Amino acid sequence: MTEKEVLQAYQKYVVPSYRRTNLCLVKGKGAWVTDIHGKRYLDFFPGWAVSGIGHCHPRVVKAVAEQAKKSIHFSNNFFHPPQARLAEELVRSSFPGKCFFANSGAEANEAAIKLARLAGHPDGRYQIISFTGSFHGRTLATLTMTGQRKIQKGFSPLPSGFRKAKFNDLESVKKVLGPKTAAIVIEPIQGEGGVNPARPEFLKDLRRLCDRHKILLIFDEIQTGMGRTGKLFAFQHCRVTPDAMTLAKTLGGGVPVGAIIIAEKYAGILAPGTHATTFGGGPLVCAAALAVLETIKKENLLENAVRMGAYLQERLREISPLVKEVRGIGLMIGCELKIPAAKITEEAQKNGLLVNCTQHNVLRVMPPLTLTRDEADLGLSILKKCLN
Numbered sequence: 001m002t003e004k005e006v007l008q009a010y011q012k013y014v015v016p017s018y019r020r021t022n023l024c025l026v027k028g029k030g031a032w033v034t035d036i037h038g039k040r041y042l043d044f045f046p047g048w049a050v051s052g053i054g055h056c057h058p059r060v061v062k063a064v065a066e067q068a069k070k071s072i073h074f075s076n077n078f079f080h081p082p083q084a085r086l087a088e089e090l091v092r093s094s095f096p097g098k099c100f101f102a103n104s105g106a107e108a109n110e111a112a113i114k115l116a117r118l119a120g121h122p123d124g125r126y127q128i129i130s131f132t133g134s135f136h137g138r139t140l141a142t143l144t145m146t147g148q149r150k151i152q153k154g155f156s157p158l159p160s161g162f163r164k165a166k167f168n169d170l171e172s173v174k175k176v177l178g179p180k181t182a183a184i185v186i187e188p189i190q191g192e193g194g195v196n197p198a199r200p201e202f203l204k205d206l207r208r209l210c211d212r213h214k215i216l217l218i219f220d221e222i223q224t225g226m227g228r229t230g231k232l233f234a235f236q237h238c239r240v241t242p243d244a245m246t247l248a249k250t251l252g253g254g255v256p257v258g259a260i261i262i263a264e265k266y267a268g269i270l271a272p273g274t275h276a277t278t279f280g281g282g283p284l285v286c287a288a289a290l291a292v293l294e295t296i297k298k299e300n301l302l303e304n305a306v307r308m309g310a311y312l313q314e315r316l317r318e319i320s321p322l323v324k325e326v327r328g329i330g331l332m333i334g335c336e337l338k339i340p341a342a343k344i345t346e347e348a349q350k351n352g353l354l355v356n357c358t359q360h361n362v363l364r365v366m367p368p369l370t371l372t373r374d375e376a377d378l379g380l381s382i383l384k385k386c387l388n
């Protein structure tokens with residue numbers, strides 16, 4: 001197909017639910033993607049962090065190819081080694097508990113919502129508190145939990161039982177917390193919301209509040225998880241352990257897999273018959289996720305995220321007087337501009353760099369954890385050129 005044919009087919013046969021950039025991609029490798037004309041782009045936002053360890057990482061490619069020859073899918077009515085190994089690895093590297101596997105971030109959060117409701121049910125607790133500026137997915141329940149009006153527009157009546165508090169504001173949490181509260185759900189660093197880190201003290205206060213009221217503290221680490229911040233999970237920066245944590249994006253190295261890890265105390269609540277998904281946790285996706293975890297360890301990607309994250313943040317601060325603030329942890333970076341960021345992402349693309357714009361004036365810089373110094377410098381030089 002030519003680029004024109006691809007675009008025409010999309011126009012005719014694909015629903016227009018996405019705002020797409022005029023770029024037709026055919027290949028990806030590491031921090032690089034190639035378009036249909038053979039032009040290469042440095043990717044500082046690989047698949048919204050799905051390709052968080054780079055496109056087509058050789059270890060993931062190998063694991064998927066080998067697993068596909070043995071089995072692609074078995075249903076959850078049977079046992080198989082890849083799901084056993086992945087669950088063990090995830091629990092060992094986070095907190096004592098058990099995993100449920102889904103196919104996306106939203107689905108992992110749906111499992112979190114169902115867990116909170118089941119846990120609260122005996123006491124008549126069902127309300128879930130989430131935060132302004134948050135993003136939790138596009139299913140009906142998760143978009144209701146999301147703290148952004150624009151994402152809810154036109155979908156009323158929304159499911160009931162969701163309350164909002166102000167991010168990083170304990171008093172506002174106390175105001176909406178009541179005898180019907182079942183859980184608090186928070187992103188340790190808001191991603192879509194503009195890369196806003198929660199203050200460690202705020203997370204500690206939430207932990208205390210949840211303990212006192214015997215409600216669940218749930219972290220949505222779909223974007224922050226799997227090494228993005230320089231620790232495998234963002235909660236490990238602040239020594240606040242959640243009762244459940246959702247994962248997706250980088251977890252599968254490109255294949256669709258989501259997960260919720262539930263602390264031992266609550267892990268038995270999702271008893272037989274309470275929750276299920278046909279595709280979840282199949283051998284292929286579990287093999288891919290295992291390869292991602294192995295890669296992060298063997299290639300010291302956490303150290304690299306710390307090192308390259310510090311370097312990028314420092315350099316971004318001095319790149320142009322148009323930069324208002326640089327925030328984030330590790331390689332989860334928000335670069336807030338004094339001007340709309342969309343113009344800059346457009347200009348960057350013309351110059352061979354893919355980067356995201358969120359909340360109007362924030363450049364979201366989330367390169368793969370494998371980023372090299374040369375790649376960082378190249379990306380920085382393109383951004384500098386676009387900003388000046």
Ligand SMILES: *Cc1c(COP(=O)(O)O)cnc(C)c1O
Pocket residue numbers: 104105106107109135136137138187191192220221222223248249
């Ligand atoms: C992307 C994202 C989701 C939704 O994940 P999907 O796989 O798109 O359903 C939920 N929460 C956070 C924090 C995300 O970044």
